[in-house]
Amino acid sequence: MTRRCLLGLGSNLGDRHALLDEALSAIGESFGAQPVVSSRYETPAWGMAPGTPPFVNQAAVLELPKSLHPSAILEGLLDIERRLGRTRSAAGAGYQSRSIDLDVLAVEGVEMNEPHLTLPHPRMHLRRFVLEPLNEIAPDFPVTAEGHTVADLLRSCTDDAAVKRLETAP
Numbered sequence: 001m002t003r004r005c006l007l008g009l010g011s012n013l014g015d016r017h018a019l020l021d022e023a024l025s026a027i028g029e030s031f032g033a034q035p036v037v038s039s040r041y042e043t044p045a046w047g048m049a050p051g052t053p054p055f056v057n058q059a060a061v062l063e064l065p066k067s068l069h070p071s072a073i074l075e076g077l078l079d080i081e082r083r084l085g086r087t088r089s090a091a092g093a094g095y096q097s098r099s100i101d102l103d104v105l106a107v108e109g110v111e112m113n114e115p116h117l118t119l120p121h122p123r124m125h126l127r128r129f130v131l132e133p134l135n136e137i138a139p140d141f142p143v144t145a146e147g148h149t150v151a152d153l154l155r156s157c158t159d160d161a162a163v164k165r166l167e168t169a170p
Helices: 016-031 070-083 128-137 150-156
Strands: 002-011 041-043 055-065 101-107 112-114 117-119
Touching (some): 002 070, 002 128, 055 128, 070 101, 101 117
8 A cells, every 4th residue: 555745855056956866866766666756946045045046846746655654754855865965954043055955745644743744744835836846746636634735725825936947857
């Protein structure tokens, strides 16, 4: 038995596309499943100082065994981040530029609120740069307990930040 897991990927330092390619390859190797991926989108650095380099963001859907706990998924992603050179700042340090950012956004049928992981991601409904790529590959994914889908969240999203779909193939 499997279930879908929604992932968010982003990078605003270094060779952003190469880092996303490496992250996707590592995700496939680490979890033994190839993700379905969205196009890539260039977006302003959300919540960061003017002049901060823009991000390239992407979403992925990964089909994983139900027996794999969401915390194990997060740990796998954090390990990939470390291997790709990401150093995480202390909690409360605010948003910062990063070579790679990998997030568990939602796991089908799972709601949890633990110190290290809240699912679905508590701010994904506020972020167009997350919802646009997700809507491309999983518009009908039920994100909330009330049954709101990715498409529903995108329709009600008030974030007006520019999200530019890139023509380069992922």
